[in-house]
Amino acid sequence: EKGGFDHFMLKEIFEQPITIADSLRGRLVLNEDRIILSGIDAIKDKLMAARRIIIVACGTSWHAGLVAEYVIEELCRINVEVEYASEFRYRNPIVDADDVIIAISQSGETADTLVALERAKQQGATIFGIVNVVGSSIARISHAGCYTHAGPEIGVASTKAYTAQLAVLMLLALKVAKEKGTISAERFTELSQELNNIPEKVQWVLDNEVDNIKAIAFKYKDAHDVLYLGRGYNFPTALEGALKLKEISYIHAEGYPAAEMKHGPIALVDDQLPVVFIASKDAYHEKIVSNIQEIKARKGKVISVVSEGDEITPSISDDVMFVPVVDEVIAPLLTVVPLQLLSYYIGVYRGLDVDKPRNLAKSVTVE
Numbered sequence: 001e002k003g004g005f006d007h008f009m010l011k012e013i014f015e016q017p018i019t020i021a022d023s024l025r026g027r028l029v030l031n032e033d034r035i036i037l038s039g040i041d042a043i044k045d046k047l048m049a050a051r052r053i054i055i056v057a058c059g060t061s062w063h064a065g066l067v068a069e070y071v072i073e074e075l076c077r078i079n080v081e082v083e084y085a086s087e088f089r090y091r092n093p094i095v096d097a098d099d100v101i102i103a104i105s106q107s108g109e110t111a112d113t114l115v116a117l118e119r120a121k122q123q124g125a126t127i128f129g130i131v132n133v134v135g136s137s138i139a140r141i142s143h144a145g146c147y148t149h150a151g152p153e154i155g156v157a158s159t160k161a162y163t164a165q166l167a168v169l170m171l172l173a174l175k176v177a178k179e180k181g182t183i184s185a186e187r188f189t190e191l192s193q194e195l196n197n198i199p200e201k202v203q204w205v206l207d208n209e210v211d212n213i214k215a216i217a218f219k220y221k222d223a224h225d226v227l228y229l230g231r232g233y234n235f236p237t238a239l240e241g242a243l244k245l246k247e248i249s250y251i252h253a254e255g256y257p258a259a260e261m262k263h264g265p266i267a268l269v270d271d272q273l274p275v276v277f278i279a280s281k282d283a284y285h286e287k288i289v290s291n292i293q294e295i296k297a298r299k300g301k302v303i304s305v306v307s308e309g310d311e312i313t314p315s316i317s318d319d320v321m322f323v324p325v326v327d328e329v330i331a332p333l334l335t336v337v338p339l340q341l342l343s344y345y346i347g348v349y350r351g352l353d354v355d356k357p358r359n360l361a362k363s364v365t366v367e
């Protein structure tokens with residue numbers, strides 16, 4: 001049942017080229033420059049006219065929401081807010097009929113997300129669900145939605161469900177941007193191609209980087225704390241990398257926007273602290289290089305996720321994990337993969353039950 005893999009988590013990480021392709025299949029129609037998301041049709045007018053989009057989710061799904069905030073604001077020019085379902089449901093939020101709520105959930109059964117949606121629905125909001133489990137509670141209370149096609153996710157730590165969520169959110173952003181006219185025809189084609197190429201780029205990481213990542217995992221398996229830093233589209237990737245490490249290895253980890261570091265967390269840096277930088281080539285690359293130099297100046301150990309062909313970042317890092325060159329908007333679908341593998345192997349080297357980390361349940365149906 002684990003298909004020859006030692007754990008479901010590893011199997012699910014390796015399934016991602018297929019599950020991402022499955023989530024794009026029939027939806028991304030490259031030769032016609034078109035995206036078909038029939039789930040949107042029922043609420044299309046609301047979505048086009050939306051004054052704002054509120055994304056409601058928990059945990060890893062909330063990280064997918066954060067990526068979507070960057071992508072939807074950039075491509076569609078719609079104001080996006082991303083809310084922890086547990087906070088949103090208790091704070092008497094301002095929601096009205098012009099708001100579209102996007103709920104993101106792998107299980108479709110997360111209690112906090114479900115109740116938050118029920119409340120928002122009562123207040124007149126339109127609910128769009130991005131859910132993996134077909135027929136689940138969140139799928140059923142949504143006005144419309146779009147399933148992720150990740151297949152059953154057994155490992156408690158979410159991996160392939162996350163990248164499937166990102167794939168669907170990218171499709172949604174591209175489709176809305178095209179319909180609203182907020183993206184040029186060239187950029188639409190370019191990003192569609194990039195999205196289409198993601199499965200093979202993820203496969204490249206799985207084919208070429210695993211031995212390297214194992215060695216890095218072995219080297220840092222006894223760390224007490226790890227900092228994850230990223231900027232822009234890869235800031236949520238830093239949060240997700242840190243969450244994966246906490247869950248799987250029980251090592252304390254924090255994700256931060258790289259520039260926030262100097263407002264506090266830099267005090268943690270000494271020659272014992274590993275700092276993971278998500279430093280794939282993007283518009284902020286020079287900035288992240290200077291953030292790396294700030295850590296090196298304080299003798300921190302730098303592990304960087306870098307784009308193939310980048311020579312500067314590896315020269316100032318202690319360890320590097322390569323990914324193929326990718327457009328910055330689509331990058332989160334790719335840059336998270338080495339971080340999933342790093343957490344997995346650190347957990348394994350620490351002798352832990354990576355498929356069933358202590359204290360965690362696959363779906364959190366109590367608040």
Ligand code: F6R
Binds near residue numbers: 058110247362
């Ligand atoms: C992390 C993880 C959790 C879930 C969260 C939401 O690896 O699995 O943080 O992402 O409990 O679950 P869903 O997406 O089922 O609503």
